[in-house]
Every structure is written in C-alpha cells, then in structure tokens.
Amino acid sequence: MSAPAYPFADHDDATDELFGRRIADPYRYLEDRADVRTIEWEAAQDYLAEPLLAGLPARERLARWLAALLRHGSVTPPVWRAERGFFTRREPEQEHAALIVRDGATERVLLDPCAVDPSGTTTLDDWAPSLDGDRLAYQLSTGGDEESRLFVIDVATGERLDGPIDRCRYSPIGWLAGGDELCYVRRLPPEAVPPEETQFHRRVYRHTVGADPLRDVEIHGAGLDPTNYYDVHVSRDGRWLTVQASPGTAPRTDVWIADLQADSDVDLREVQVGVDAQTEGGVLRDGRLWLRTDRDAPRGRLVAVDPEKPAYESWADVVAERSDAVLAGWALVGSSDRLQVMAAHNSDASTRLSVYDVATGERRTEIGTDVGTAGPLTSDPDGGDEVWIGYTDFQTPPSVLHWSVDDPGVVRPWASAPGGGGPADVCVSETHYESADGTPVHMFVIAAESAPTTPRPAVLYGYGGFNISLTPSYSAPALSWVAAGGVWAIANLRGGSEHGEEWHRAGMRANKQNVFDDFAAAAAYLSDSGWTTPEQLAVFGGSNGGLLVGAAVTQFPERIAAAVCSAPLLDMIRYERFGLGRTWNDEYGTAADVEELSWLAGYSPYHHVRDGVRYPAVLFTTFDSDTRVDPVHARKMCAALQRATSGDGPILLRREADVGHGARSVSRTVELATDQLAFLAAQLGLTIGRDTR
Numbered sequence: 144m145s146a147p148a149y150p151f152a153d154h155d156d157a158t159d160e161l162f163g164r165r166i167a168d169p170y171r172y173l174e175d176r177a178d179v180r181t182i183e184w185e186a187a188q189d190y191l192a193e194p195l196l197a198g199l200p201a202r203e204r205l206a207r208w209l210a211a212l213l214r215h216g217s218v219t220p221p222v223w224r225a226e227r228g229f230f231t232r233r234e235p236e237q238e239h240a241a242l243i244v245r246d247g248a249t250e251r252v253l254l255d256p257c258a259v260d261p262s263g264t265t266t267l268d269d270w271a272p273s274l275d276g277d278r279l280a281y282q283l284s285t286g287g288d289e290e291s292r293l294f295v296i297d298v299a300t301g302e303r304l305d306g307p308i309d310r311c312r313y314s315p316i317g318w319l320a321g322g323d324e325l326c327y328v329r330r331l332p333p334e335a336v337p338p339e340e341t342q343f344h345r346r347v348y349r350h351t352v353g354a355d356p357l358r359d360v361e362i363h364g365a366g367l368d369p370t371n372y373y374d375v376h377v378s379r380d381g382r383w384l385t386v387q388a389s390p391g392t393a394p395r396t397d398v399w400i401a402d403l404q405a406d407s408d409v410d411l412r413e414v415q416v417g418v419d420a421q422t423e424g425g426v427l428r429d430g431r432l433w434l435r436t437d438r439d440a441p442r443g444r445l446v447a448v449d450p451e452k453p454a455y456e457s458w459a460d461v462v463a464e465r466s467d468a469v470l471a472g473w474a475l476v477g478s479s480d481r482l483q484v485m486a487a488h489n490s491d492a493s494t495r496l497s498v499y500d501v502a503t504g505e506r507r508t509e510i511g512t513d514v515g516t517a518g519p520l521t522s523d524p525d526g527g528d529e530v531w532i533g534y535t536d537f538q539t540p541p542s543v544l545h546w547s548v549d550d551p552g553v554v555r556p557w558a559s560a561p562g563g564g565g566p567a568d569v570c571v572s573e574t575h576y577e578s579a580d581g582t583p584v585h586m587f588v589i590a591a592e593s594a595p596t597t598p599r600p601a602v603l604y605g606y607g608g609f610n611i612s613l614t615p616s617y618s619a620p621a622l623s624w625v626a627a628g629g630v631w632a633i634a635n636l637r638g639g640s641e642h643g644e645e646w647h648r649a650g651m652r653a654n655k656q657n658v659f660d661d662f663a664a665a666a667a668y669l670s671d672s673g674w675t676t677p678e679q680l681a682v683f684g685g686s687n688g689g690l691l692v693g694a695a696v697t698q699f700p701e702r703i704a705a706a707v708c709s710a711p712l713l714d715m716i717r718y719e720r721f722g723l724g725r726t727w728n729d730e731y732g733t734a735a736d737v738e739e740l741s742w743l744a745g746y747s748p749y750h751h752v753r754d755g756v757r758y759p760a761v762l763f764t765t766f767d768s769d770t771r772v773d774p775v776h777a778r779k780m781c782a783a784l785q786r787a788t789s790g791d792g793p794i795l796l797r798r799e800a801d802v803g804h805g806a807r808s809v810s811r812t813v814e815l816a817t818d819q820l821a822f823l824a825a826q827l828g829l830t831i832g833r834d835t836r
Contacts, residue, residue: 144195144760144793144825149785150187153180159716162737166716166750170779174721181778185798188781192795199821201831205623206817212619213809216561217541220531221245223523224276227298229253230543231267235562238263238808242270242281244298253298254281263808264801271316273325274381278304278352280316280325287768287803289313293327295352305352315374319403320381324351326362328373336369342723342770343369347386349409362386362409363399370726376425377403379524383432383450385425386411391726392609394644396421400432400450414453421644428475428524429482429501433461435470442643443470445484447501462486462499469643471612474520474530475501477548483507485530485546487518491573491585492614492641494518496532498551508551514571514587515539516614531557536615537589538565538622565622571615576668578637579660582649585635586665587615588674589625600629600827601675603666603703607636607658608687609730610647620816627824627831630674634665636691651730653742659694666695666702677702681759681823685709686772686804687730693748693780696758705760705792705826707819710769710804713776715747716740721773749776752783760792760826762819764799771804792826 157171172178196202214235221228226247233240241255256267268291270281279298282291291314294306310330317326331344346364350356363386364371374387384401395418399411415422420438427433431447438455445462461484462470468488477483482501487494494517496510515536522530528548535541540560546553570593575583590599602624606613613633621631635641638650638658650658666682669675680703684692689711696706716734718724732739744750752758763781765774781796788794797818802811824831 144199144822146788146791146793147191147195149794150184150191152184152782152786154786161716161734161740164740164744166744168714168717168779170782173778173782174717174775184782185778185796188796189798192797195793195795196797196818196822199818199825201824202817202821204831205627205820205824206813208623208626209619209813209816209820210809212565212622213813215540215563215565215617218543218558218560219541220519220521220533220543222272222521223525224272224274225525227272227276229270229272229276229279230558232558232561233809238810239266239806242267242279253279253301254296256283259283260285263810266806268806269314269316271318272298273318273322274320274377274379275322278318278322280318280327282311282314283307284312286801287766287805287807288770289803289805290770295325308350308356313372315376317375317377317384319349319377322352324349326350326375326377326384328375329356329359339720340369343725345371345373347373347375360409363388363411372726374423374425378425378427380427383427384409384411385414385432387423387425389421391723391729393729394421394437394610394647395419396423398422398434400453402450412453414448415455426475426524429479433473433475434458435473437644440464441645442466442468445470445473445486461501461504463504468495469612469640472518472520474522476522476530477528478526483548485520485522485532487520487532489612489614489641492587492612492635494614496546496554510546510552510554512554514573514615516616517544535617537571537587537617538567538569540564540617565617565619566626569622569625574668574672576664578657578664580657582637582657582661584637584661584664585641586668587633587635588669589621589631589633590674591625591628595673598670598673598676598679600679600681600824600829601632601669602629602681602683602823603632603634603662603669604683604688605634605636605662605665605691606684606686606688607634607638607650607661607691609638610640610644611687612640619812620820623816624820624823624829627829629824629827629829630669632665632669632674634662636661636665638687652732652739655731655742656746658691659698659746662691662695663699663702666699670702678704679827681705681707681827683707683709683819683823685711685764687712689713689772689776690715690748694746696761696784697748697751697753698746700756700758700790703759705762705823707762707764707823708777708780709764709819710766710772710774711763711776711780712772713747713780714749715743716750718776721775722769723771724773749780749783752780752787754787755789756787757790758784758788758792758794759790760822761794762822763794763796764815764819765796766802766804767798767800768803774798795822 292307348359398414424434472487545557
C-alpha cells in the first residue's frame with residue numbers, strides 16, 4: 144500500500160487563547176457531526192478506506208485464523224449464593240457469553256444476550272444475584288452506547304420482576320436481605336442537570352423490586368463531586384452497607400458504612416474520606432469488614448476493620464504489603480476457627496497465588512502458576528474450603544481453576560474454555576530494558592522462538608495509564624500475527640499498576656511523558672536486540688493506548704513504520720469537552736489550569752503534527768456509538784496527518800456503526816482485527832503463509 148489521494152479538508156484559523164497561549168485548532172469544525180463539511184469528509188474517508196482495506200492481501204486467511212482462535216470460547220469463576228453458582232460461559236459458536244446458573248448438578252442458561260437480541264448488538268453489562276440466590280439483577284445496553292438498563296428476574300422461573308430502569312450505566316448492585324430491596328446507582332434525569340453534564344451526577348438509591356423508580360429513596364451523592372462513580376456492598380447477613388466513591392478515575396476513594404438494622408434510615412458514617420488513597424472491598428466475614436487498600440502501602444495490603452469502630456487507627460493488616468509484588472485480588476476461605484486468605488499478587492505483571500493464616504498473617508502456602516493472570520478469585524460467602532480462580536495466559540482462553548484447603552499446594556482445572564486453547568508452538572520471553580531516565584521496564588515478547596534469530600515484522604502494544612496492568616491474556620490478534628511469522632511485544636509502561644500506585648503516578652499528570660519515553664525505549668530495544676527493524680515495526684493501542692500511539696507517531700516517527708490507533712484520545716487541550724473526558728482530568732490534568740495546560744500542550748498529539756514530516760502509515764479505527772472517547776479525536780488527527788505527511792504510507796480512517804468502546808460480538812471483533820492486522824502486514828511486509836488451521 145502507498146499513500147492515496149486524500150479527501151479535501153478545510154484548514155481554517157480556529158484557535159484557543161488560554162492563559163496567553165495561542166493554540167491553533169484548524170480542524171475544529173470536525174467536532175460537529177452535523178456540519179456539512181464533517182458529513183462530506185467522513186463519507187469521503189469511508190469511500191477511500193473501505194476498498195483499500197477490503198483489497199489487502201491475505202484478509203480471508205487472517206479472518207479464518209482469527210475466527211478459529213476466538214471461537215475457543217471462555218468461562219468465568221462462579222459467584223455462589225446459597226446452593227446456586229452463577230457464571231458466564233461462551234461456547235465456540237456463540238457471539239456473546241451467556242449467564243449460566245448451576246443448581247446442584249444441573250446447569251441451565253439464565254440469560255443469553257443473543258436470545259434477547261439476535262442481531263448481536265445487545266451486551267450483558269453486569270449482573271448480581273440476591274443474597275439468597277433467588278433473584279437476579281442484570282443490566283443490558285444496545286449498540287455499544289453502554290447506557291445500561293436494569294432488570295430483575297426470578298431465578299427459578301425467569302419471570303421478569305422489574306425493569307427496565309434506565310440511566311444505570313456503571314451501576315453496582317447491593318442486595319438487601321430478603322431480596323425485596325436493593326441499592327443501586329443511577330444518574331439524575333437529563334432535565335435536572337446542565338446539558339453538558341448528563342453523563343455525570345450519579346446518586347445511590349434504595350429501591351423496592353417492582354416499585355416505581357420515581358419513589359426510590361436517595362441515600363447518597365447529593366452535594367458531592369458530580370463526576371463521582373459509586374460502588375455499593377451489602378454484607379452477607381444483610382446488616383452492613385458500604386458505599387465507596389471516586390471522583391472520575393482518580394486514584395482515591397471515599398468510603399462510608401451504615402448499619403441497616405439500626406433504623407429505617409440509612410446513616411452513613413465515614414470510614415475514609417478526603418484521603419489520597421484507594422480503599423475498596425466491603426466484604427464482611429468473621430464480624431469484620433475486609434478492605435484492600437494502598438493507603439500507606441502503594442503495592443496494596445488487605446486489612447480487617449471493626450464496622451462498629453472503623454477509624455483508620457484500628458485497621459489491622461491481614462496480608463501486609465509486599466515489597467516484591469502488588470496485591471491484585473483475594474478471597475476468604477475456611478471456617479471462623481481457621482479462616483484463611485488466598486491472595487493473588489502480581490510480579491512483573493504475572494500472578495502468583497499464596498494462602499495466608501488470618502490469625503497470624505503468616506504466609507502458609509505458595510502456589511506456582513505459569514506466566515499468566517489469575518483472577519478474579521471467588522469463594523462461598525457462607526464459608527467453605529474452596530476457591531475458584533479465573534485464569535488466562537497468552538495461549539489459554541479465559542478458564543477457571545479450583546483450590547481446596549484439603550490439597551493446599553496446587554490448583555486444578557475446574558472449567559476449561561470451550562473448544563480448547565491456542566497454538567502450542569509459541570514462545571513467551573520476558574525482558575527488561577532501560578527507559579530514557581534509566582528506569583527498568585518489563586516487556587513480554589511473543590514469537591516462534593525464545594530469542595531473536597533474524598529481524599521480522601513486529602507489533603509493539605502498550606497502554607500506560609489509569610492504573611491498569613497489561614498482564615498475560617489470550618489474544619487472537621497476537622497469536623495470528625505470530626503464527627504468520629511475526630513478533631508481538633507488550634510493554635508494561637509506567638502509568639499502569641504493574642508495580643503498584645507509585646508506578647501509576649510515575650506515568651500520570653506531570654509525569655505523562657515518562658509513558659511515551661518508556662514506549663520509545665521499547666521500540667529501540669526491539670530493533671537493537673535484533674527482533675525487528677524500524678522499517679518492520681508497528682505500534683498498536685486503543686483508548687488511552689491510542690493516545691500512546693498518537694504520541695509515538697508524533698514524537699518518534701522515524702522508529703516505526705506503521706500504527707494502529709483505535710478509539711484514541713489525541714486532542715488533549717479539549718479532551719474534557721467530549722465523552723467521559725471530564726472524569727479523566729485527575730489522570731491527565733486540565734486545560735483550565737495554567738500549569739496543567741503546559742503538561743497537556745507538551746505532548747498533545749494533534750497539536751504536534753508538523754508539515755513535511757515523514758509519518759508512518761496509520762490506521763485510525765473509531766466506533767460511532769463510543770460514549771467514552773468521542774471519535775472527534777481521530778477525525779481531527781487523521782485530517783492533520785493526511786495534510787502534513789511527506790511519507791508514502793497511507794493514513795486511513797475506519798469507522799464502525801452500532802458498536803462502542805467496550806464489549807462487542809465475536810463476528811465484529813474478527814472483522815475489526817482482520818482489517819487492523821492486514822493493514823499492518825501490508826505495511827511491514829509480513830507474508831501470510833499457507834493456512835494450516
């Protein structure tokens with residue numbers, strides 16, 4: 144592929160004047176989907192990209208490989224309520240996972256999104272069984288908008304008891320004892336808030352199943368930060384309610400607790416408020432509240448708290464902070480006289496399991512696993528001696544392991560992903576390289592060999608933000624690329640949680656450039672070590688990872704030949720105006736502050752496109768129903784690069800309707816990945832060989 148003739152785009156003189164800084168924005172009009180210039184420009188981009196992508200070599204073979212790898216299915220750990228276990232499973236032929244209930248030795252499908260909507264555009268966003276397992280609250284959204292609608296059904300009969308209740312996006316569910324009431328989170332109606340703030344203003348409500356939601360009792364949220372996200376938990380005995388709040392995606396949590404048996408009103412008392420730390424959990428066992436916190440422990444610790452006296456001074460460590468690993472998950476197991484904790488710790492992004500004695504905090508057992516990701520961990524809230532563990536690695540689709548106190552040194556398979564696993568002839572190697580400031584950064588390299596023999600087409604993947612770790616996980620695109628003879632590398636950049644909250648904060652706000660430096664050093668390492676060359680190297684990322692790719696394209700274009708930039712943030716001066724952007728200003732900073740504006744202007748990819756630079760080939764992929772990251776970012780950046788580049792690699796925009804930022808059907812996933820990989824293969828010279836599947 145070479146650079147085609149690009150559609151015309153007006154290049155106007157729109158600017159922002161911020162704190163005496165004049166910031167050009169020549170494609171401002173592309174923010175308006177209703178502007179005739181935007182409509183015509185998008186149509187012209189479709190007309191350009193669609194036939195080019197459809198004509199890429201080996202698309203059909205790649206699509207077959209991807210479909211075969213994705214059809215292996217998946218399964219999640221069970222959530223136990225009384226004698227019933229609830230979990231999701233996707234069979235090889237299914238587009239979406241279905242919710243299964245296991246009652247004794249019998250399993251049945253409780254909810255299948257494709258039965259609700261055969262088109263495959265409806266997704267199951269969340270679900271929560273009642274404390275006795277006889278009722279289920281679940282949330283559905285359609286077309287990728289993630290605007291969840293809440294329903295309640297009877298588990299035994301499937302009868303709908305409630306719903307739909309709208310405006311429940313990202314709503315947790317806390318069932319009260321008896322199953323007649325629940326606590327949930329709902330946004331205020333649009334007419335009650337400013338037009339630009341309809342995405343925000345959540346409240347915690349107490350709801351009676353089957354009652355009119357207009358009669359719900361608001362129990363928390365008024366007068367607090369309008370960007371707050373809330374979580375709610377109710378103890379197994381139905382007595383204690385905990386509410387947690389975080390402003391946007393900020394790495395700090397306020398926590399309150401209420402005794403629901405004290406009186407009819409919910410009187411929330413402070414557990415942690417106004418502290419720059421994350422604390423979460425809300426599980427009550429052994430008469431104590433159990434919380435995971437990074438307060439005074441950036442790598443995380445598990446504490447037990449007396450709910451009657453929850454002051455910080457009384458928090459008692461059960462699993463103390465470790466200097467060599469990050470606490471990623473935990474589950475309580477055993478009876479009150481020998482209560483134990485299984486803890487999942489991540490070290491260099493891979494999980495290790497340990498069992499601790501609650502009374503002493505002593506680590507009794509360590510359980511070895513492969514280079515993989517273990518979690519979530521579930522156990523019976525009524526007690527018992529078993530733990531179920533979600534598991535995946537680079538060759539194993541999501542499956543479930545099982546552990547018992549009767550055989551404490553091992554974990555055994557409980558449920559494999561339907562259809563099997565990925566190819567066996569893949570090597571996963573781990574390495575560390577130095578970033579620009581000397582910081583060592585961990586990286587996984589997936590290839591046919593454990594060490595480089597000859598340079599070959601390579602993809603470097605990264606994210607670097609929001610305290611999210613890139614731990615080993617099953618990836619059909621990565622396995623397809625390696626099967627075709629390429630290399631796939633995943634860098635554990637600062638901004639993630641691979642080494643705890645300090646690692647996160649080393650890549651956020653004023654430190655964001657560290658993330659891009661880590662990525663640049665990863666690209667240099669792959670070339671210098673012989674895995675690839677700059678002419679054979681591509682970068683790949685989505686969402687915050689799309690910002691990472693945009694920074695790579697503008698900061699070190701000479702080190703890469705191609706890029707896939709999916710659902711990206713790219714205009715960092717105006718990002719807060721679109722989608723959920725306002726909830727991210729604790730991660731990035733805000734243009735409303737003079738110092739923070741300087742951080743953003745220092746790297747905002749859209750504002751660093753320069754005329755005459757030989758930019759790599761770029762494929763932007765956007766989703767019209769994306770309510771998190773507005774496609775405006777990709778539109779503006781695509782227009783800027785098409786005008787500025789002196790390179791011969793194409794700059795293309797691939798749009799997709801009726802899908803959003805999150806979950807999608809298997810078929811839509813295959814279509815997207817096929818276009819992305821075929822584009823990269825054409826740019827890097829990867830020949831898709833004989834189909835052996």
